[in-house]
Structures are given as structure tokens and as C-alpha cells.
Amino acid sequence: MGDEDWEAEIIKPHMSSYVPVFEKDRYSSGANGDTYNRTPASSSEMDDGSSRRDHFMRSGFASGRSLGNRDPGESNKRENTSTMGGFGVGKSFGNRGFSNNKFEEGDSSGFWRGFQDGNDSEASVSSRRGGRGSFRGCRGRFGLGSPNSEYEQDEGTHRTGGFFGSRRSALSGAGGGYKGLNEEVITGSGKNSWKSEAEGGESGDIQGPKVTYIPPPPPEDEDSIFAHYQTGINFDKYDTILVEVSGHEAPPAILTFEEANLCQTLNSNIAKAGYTKLTPVQKYSIPIILGGRDLMACAQTGSGKTAAFLLPILAHMMRDGITASRFKELQEPECIIVAPTRELINQIYLEARKFSFGTCVRAVVIYGGTQLGHSIRQIVQGCNILCATPGRLMDIIGKEKIGLRQVKYLVLDEADRMLDMGFGPEMKKLISCPGMPSKEQRQTLMFSATFPEEIQRLAGEFLKSNYLFVAVGQVGGACRDVQQTILQVGQYSKREKLVEILRNIGDERTMVFVETKKKADFIATFLCQEKISTTSIHGDREQREREQALGDFRCGKCPVLVATSVAARGLDIENVQHVINFDLPSTIDEYVHRIGRTGRCGNTGRAISFFDPESDSHLAQPLVKVLSDAQQDVPAWLEEIAFSTYVPGFSGSSRGNVFASVDTRKGKSSLNTAGFSSSQAPNPVDDESWD
Numbered sequence: 021m022g023d024e025d026w027e028a029e030i031i032k033p034h035m036s037s038y039v040p041v042f043e044k045d046r047y048s049s050g051a052n053g054d055t056y057n058r059t060p061a062s063s064s065e066m067d068d069g070s071s072r073r074d075h076f077m078r079s080g081f082a083s084g085r086s087l088g089n090r091d092p093g094e095s096n097k098r099e100n101t102s103t104m105g106g107f108g109v110g111k112s113f114g115n116r117g118f119s120n121n122k123f124e125e126g127d128s129s130g131f132w133r134g135f136q137d138g139n140d141s142e143a144s145v146s147s148r149r150g151g152r153g154s155f156r157g158c159r160g161r162f163g164l165g166s167p168n169s170e171y172e173q174d175e176g177t178h179r180t181g182g183f184f185g186s187r188r189s190a191l192s193g194a195g196g197g198y199k200g201l202n203e204e205v206i207t208g209s210g211k212n213s214w215k216s217e218a219e220g221g222e223s224g225d226i227q228g229p230k231v232t233y234i235p236p237p238p239p240e241d242e243d244s245i246f247a248h249y250q251t252g253i254n255f256d257k258y259d260t261i262l263v264e265v266s267g268h269e270a271p272p273a274i275l276t277f278e279e280a281n282l283c284q285t286l287n288s289n290i291a292k293a294g295y296t297k298l299t300p301v302q303k304y305s306i307p308i309i310l311g312g313r314d315l316m317a318c319a320q321t322g323s324g325k326t327a328a329f330l331l332p333i334l335a336h337m338m339r340d341g342i343t344a345s346r347f348k349e350l351q352e353p354e355c356i357i358v359a360p361t362r363e364l365i366n367q368i369y370l371e372a373r374k375f376s377f378g379t380c381v382r383a384v385v386i387y388g389g390t391q392l393g394h395s396i397r398q399i400v401q402g403c404n405i406l407c408a409t410p411g412r413l414m415d416i417i418g419k420e421k422i423g424l425r426q427v428k429y430l431v432l433d434e435a436d437r438m439l440d441m442g443f444g445p446e447m448k449k450l451i452s453c454p455g456m457p458s459k460e461q462r463q464t465l466m467f468s469a470t471f472p473e474e475i476q477r478l479a480g481e482f483l484k485s486n487y488l489f490v491a492v493g494q495v496g497g498a499c500r501d502v503q504q505t506i507l508q509v510g511q512y513s514k515r516e517k518l519v520e521i522l523r524n525i526g527d528e529r530t531m532v533f534v535e536t537k538k539k540a541d542f543i544a545t546f547l548c549q550e551k552i553s554t555t556s557i558h559g560d561r562e563q564r565e566r567e568q569a570l571g572d573f574r575c576g577k578c579p580v581l582v583a584t585s586v587a588a589r590g591l592d593i594e595n596v597q598h599v600i601n602f603d604l605p606s607t608i609d610e611y612v613h614r615i616g617r618t619g620r621c622g623n624t625g626r627a628i629s630f631f632d633p634e635s636d637s638h639l640a641q642p643l644v645k646v647l648s649d650a651q652q653d654v655p656a657w658l659e660e661i662a663f664s665t666y667v668p669g670f671s672g673s674s675r676g677n678v679f680a681s682v683d684t685r686k687g688k689s690s691l692n693t694a695g696f697s698s699s700q701a702p703n704p705v706d707d708e709s710w711d
């Protein structure tokens with residue numbers, strides 16, 4: 021479907037779920053002293069700009085169903101707030117270090133100093149009204165299970181139409197769907213069609229609107245394929261990070277790409293990608309994978325885990341003389357890579373495409389929110405490496421477009437997420453699908469920056485018992501290149517604080533994380549009204565909108581991206597200098613991933629988190645630990661809260677404890693700095709219980 025069709029669709033104001041993207045017009049001012057250039061998507065939404073509530077109801081929130089019906093918590097509060105006199109109600113900052121000081125007076129000169137001051141001061145929380153419990157909903161340890169969960173963005177709830185209603189939903193009756201130019205409606209099903217609809221598939225066999233979006237093809241020119249950003253000043257410091265390898269007979273680490281003995285084409289692609297030096301996770305993982313071993317690898321965000329699995333897999337494929345891809349109704353890929361979000365799997369695909377450039381290996385990506393027929397067409401043209409989100413993968417397997425007999429490599433990126441309550445069942449189905457080689461017959465690789473011990477135990481089902489475990493730095497630790505600041509800010513002061521911070525940041529790229537999809541739209545709209553060019557990404561947005569939002573953010577058109585946890589993991593976006601946790605996430609692991617969107621690949625970044633004691637106290641203790649482990653300042657007030665909410669058994673502040681969480685098999689391990697080879701690790705204690 022061409023762009024023009026999207027536009028035709030987008031400009032219909034009555035069916036917009038699109039959060040308007042406003043650009044600052046630097047050269048003119050409107051009636052309110054502010055004029056926005058808008059994308060056509062929002063042509064009728066901000067004409068008067070006088071009533072925020074009005075605008076709010078009309079822009080993105082209004083399509084489909086009534087807001088009030090489904091948002092008794094936060095949204096109603098916000099509406100009330102607006103009606104009562106704008107977004108600034110609740111003016112007193114929870115954090116006295118910020119309130120009533122130079123920031124309110126518009127003086128930004130001492131901004132960062134102000135942060136520090138604010139951090140150290142005690143906040144008065146007594147005047148805060150209510151808690152956030154009413155809208156935070158049920159959040160289990162692993163986040164899923166709640167229909168509000170952000171990861172349902174994959175195949176699940178998206179299909180049934182989000183709260184805001186999608187344009188598709190608006191246009192199509194149940195089971196209908198509309199067909200745009202160059203779009204097909206796919207209705208066919210394979211013999212053993214997966215229970216797609218009930219389980220979150222998108223086949224369109226049963227009911228629900230058809231998904232017609234066809235993502236634009238990736239760029240073909242070599243410059244775009246190999247476009248990359250520079251490693252940062254701290255890239256060389258990676259060498260000093262301690263690495264732990266546990267498991268039987270780990271091969272020694274390599275120190276250079278040459279030692280990996282890759283074929284010429286791969287080496288040339290590595291050079292074109294601008295890689296001259298291995299990162300620690302690459303030094304250890306590449307020889308392990310080349311040695312045919314299963315692997316669970318845990319390394320800090322932004323430290324090159326993607327290449328750590330792609331390069332050795334490609335090297336094996338080249339060595340084994342893979343058959344060139346050709347058209348076939350049933351494709352049998354040698355490698356399947358799964359990741360929890362659409363944007364992330366697309367990014368992994370682009371990396372696979374980059375490193376396989378000039379080879380006969382063909383990578384294909386399939387993910388939810390796109391037309392199923394498009395996914396099938398991509399696959400039947402040939403597929404050696406299949407990059408997929410879980411729901412779409414299971415749909416395609418059910419349609420018998422993919423055979424699993426040839427699978428030699430199964431990669432779970434963000435593996436802890438892939439194995440938790442949300443995706444774990446799908447992954448179990450995947451490995452028990454007819455034809456899928458047993459774990460003894462395939463190589464299974466798991467990567468993440470976090471790996472809770474309970475998830476490590478689950479992972480045993482997927483891995484050979486002698487798998488190796490690589491921990492670069494502390495398992496679950498935050499990237500030290502991110503300067504972390506925690507501010508005490510009450511719920512009703514957050515927006516004001518956010519605006520202050522963003523004004524001081526200027527045009528530097530910033531991701532703002534919020535807890536719910538509704539709130540993402542709300543805050544994005546609010547920031548647009550504050551003349552801060554903003555877009556948003558979350559699971560209720562249509563896929564084309566998500567991709568457009570990410571594109572606008574990547575290219576700098578919108579330097580602020582308001583996101584839910586859908587964007588917390590894996591996304592590698594150049595020049596993200598700031599992450600703001602407007603709402604803290606429910607788990608500390610999620611925090612680590614979110615702040616890892618900045619400070620990547622040796623670059624530095626900043627993360628600011630609003631801590632509301634009324635709702636975030638459970639995070640005080642793990643936050644103190646993460647901060648101190650990453651050698652960040654820990655505010656005294658946070659330590660106090662952590663102390664007062666002390667949970668016996670929690671490892672607490674473990675400054676100096678290098679590996680608080682390790683391979684749960686508890687094998688004795690070898691500690692190394694990344695520059696030196698691992699010695700052979702002794703036997704793990706009780707492997708047998710892992711089968």
C-alpha cells in the first residue's frame with residue numbers, strides 16, 4: 021500500500037486514533053502566541069486550541085468509544101484537571117528542591133544543578149491526593165496477565181481494536197475489514213490453522229478486522245543498509261567489565277574479529293558496519309556459538325548482543341554452504357529469531373540483512389499489525405533466517421508456510437521477556453510444534469540484559485543441560501554510561517516537571533516512559549499543546565502509526581517520544597540522550613531496560629525518573645541497589661524509603677557485590693575482564709534437574 025493511501029486514510033478526521041504530531045513553527049505565532057504545523061492527520065483537531073479538554077476528547081481519544089467508560093481512573097482525573105483550569109493544577113512540586121525555585125521562574129541556567137539539589141532535598145508528600153492505584157491496574161511480577169499490559173501489542177488485543185478504536189475498527193464491521201488500494205484481504209487458512217484469533221493470531225479466519233498494513237520495504241542502497249552511529253567515549257571501558265562464564269568446558273574468549281575466523285564477506289560487512297573491536301559479550305558469545313554450544317548471555321543494554329548471535333550464526337550458515345533461497349510454498353528456515361516487540365524484531369532483521377549482505381542467506385521479518393498476506397509473500401520468496409514476533413510466527417506455522425525441520429538455531433532475544441508469563445506459553449508451543457528439532461538437535465541461544473533467576477530456571481526446558489552462561493557485569497545491572505537521577509515528584513506535579521525538564525533539554529532526543537497506553541496519548545497531546553514536538557508509541561496505535569512515530573523520532577522531526585513499555589527493550593536509536601520515567605515501571609528489570617535506550621555502545625546518556633512515594637515505594641529498595649551498583653548517587657530520601665520498606669531477604673544495596681545474581685545452576689564460575697580468556701569453568705552443581 022503506497023503512502024498516498026495512508027494519507028487518504030489518515031485525513032479522515034472522524035476516525036483518527038492518531039496522536040497529532042505538531043511541529044514548532046519557529047517563525048510565526050498564532051492567536052495564543054503559538055502556531056503549530058500539523059500533519060494532515062490532525063487537520064481538524066486543534067483549530068481553536070482554546071479548550072484543552074475539548075481538544076483532548078477530539079484528538080485521538082475520541083474515536084470509537086467514550087473515554088469515560090473505560091478510564092475511570094487517570095483519564096477522568098485528567099479531564100477534571102483540565103476543566104478546573106488547565107494542566108497546571110496541583111502546582112506544588114512534590115520535590116521541594118525544584119518547587120518555587122528558579123525553574124518556576126523560567127530560569128534554566130542552573131538546571132542540572134537544580135536536579136541535584138532537588139534530589140537531595142526531602143519532598144513533602146503530605147498534600148498529595150490519592151494514589152495511583154486506581155489506574156495502575158494489576159501488574160504481576162512479570163508484567164503480563166493484565167489486559168492492559170503493553171506487550172499485548174504483539175498480536176493479542178491489537179486485533180480486537182484498542183480502547184481508542186482504530187481506524188480499521190471504525191471502518192469495518194466485525195469480520196469485515198476494508199481494502200485499500202494495493203491491499204489484499206487474506207482469508208485463506210492452512211490445514212492445521214492455529215487457533216489464531218482466540219490465541220492472538222491475525223489470520224483473519226474467524227472474526228475481527230483484517231489487518232491490511234504493509235510496511236514499506238527497507239532501503240536497498242548499501243549506504244543505508246550499513247548506516248550506523250559512532251561508538252562513544254566509553255566504548256573502550258567495556259574491556260574493564262568483569263565477565264563470568266559458567267558451565268562445562270567453555271571455549272576461550274576471542275579478542276579480535278580476526279580470531280573468529282569468519283569468511284571474507286562477513287568480515288567485509290563487519291567493517292562496513294563500522295565495527296573494529298569486539299564488545300565483551302561478543303568476545304565470549306561468538307566462540308561459544310561457533311563451538312555449537314547453547315548459550316544464555318546477559319550483558320548490559322546497548323553492548324552489542326545482536327551481533328553477538330547474528331555473526332556466529334551467519335558464519336555457520338556460510339560454512340555449511342546454505343542453499344540459496346528460492347520460491348517455495350513451504351519454506352524451511354535454518355534459523356528462527358524471536359523478540360517481544362514488532363519494532364525490535366524489525367531492527368534485528370535489519371541487522372541480519374546488513375551482516376548477510378552479499379551472501380545467499382535471506383533474512384525475512386514477520387510481525388503482527390501487518391497484513392498476513394504480506395508476511396506470507398515475504399516468506400515464500402525464500403527464508404533462511406526468520407525474524408518474528410511470537411504471535412505472527414505461530415500464525416504462519418499454523419498456515420504451513422514455515423516448516424521447522426531444518427531449524428538449527430533458535431534465538432530468543434530479550435529472553436527473560438520471551439519466557440515469562442506473557443510469551444512463555446507461546447514459546448513452549450513453538451518448541452513442541454511438529455517438526456521442531458529437539459533441544460539436543462538444535463542450538464538455542466538466549467540473550468538479555470536482565471535474567472531473573474526464576475526465568476533462568478524456566479529456560480532450562482529450552483536449553484541443553486550443558487549450556488553456557490555468560491554474564492557481562494552484573495546480571496540485571498544498569499549501564500554505567502547512563503547518569504541516573506531519581507526525583508521525588510508527586511502524581512499531580514509530574515506534567516509540570518516534565519515540561520520544565522524538556523524545555524531545558526531543548527531539541528535533544530528524549531524518550532518519556534509512561535505506564536499506560538492512554539496516558540501515553542494524553543501526555544503526548546499535552547506536550548504538543550505545550551509546543552514541544554512530540555509523538556507517541558504504544559500498543560493501541562496502529563502499526564503504521566507506530567512506525568511513523570518511530571521514524572519521526574529517529575530522524576529528529578519529533579525529538580520527544582512518549583512511550584509505554586512497548587519501547588523499553590532493545591530499541592537502538594541514535595542520539596537518544598535522555599530517558600525520562602514519567603511513571604516508574606512496575607519492576608526494576610523494566611527500569612534497567614528503559615534507561616538502556618540511552619547510553620548505548622559507549623555513548624553517555626541521562627535518565628531522570630519521577631518517583632512518587634505513594635505508588636513507587638516498592639521500587640525503592642531495588643532502585644537503591646541498581647543505582648549503587650552502577651556507581652550513581654543515591655538520594656538520601658530514597659535510601660530512607662528503601663529502609664522503611666525493607667524486605668528481608670532482598671540483597672539490598674550491594675555495592676561491591678559484583679555478581680548479585682548469577683547462573684542459577686550455581687556452578688562455580690570464572691571471573692574475567694573482557695580482555696582475557698575465560699578459564700574452563702568447573703561443573704555446574706545440579707544439571708540433571710534442568711531437563
Ligand SMILES: Nc1ncnc2c1ncn2[C@@H]1O[C@H](COP(=O)(O)OP(=O)(O)OP(=O)(O)O)[C@@H](O)[C@H]1O
Binds near residue numbers: 249
Ligand atoms: N563491536 C561493535 N562495534 C561498534 N558498534 C557496535 C558493536 N557491536 C554492536 N554495535 C552497535 O551498538 C549498538 C547497540 O547494539 P545492540 O542493539 O546489539 O545492543 P544490545 O546489547 O542488544 O542492547 P539491548 O539490551 O538494549 O537490546 C548498535 O547500534 C550496534 O550496531
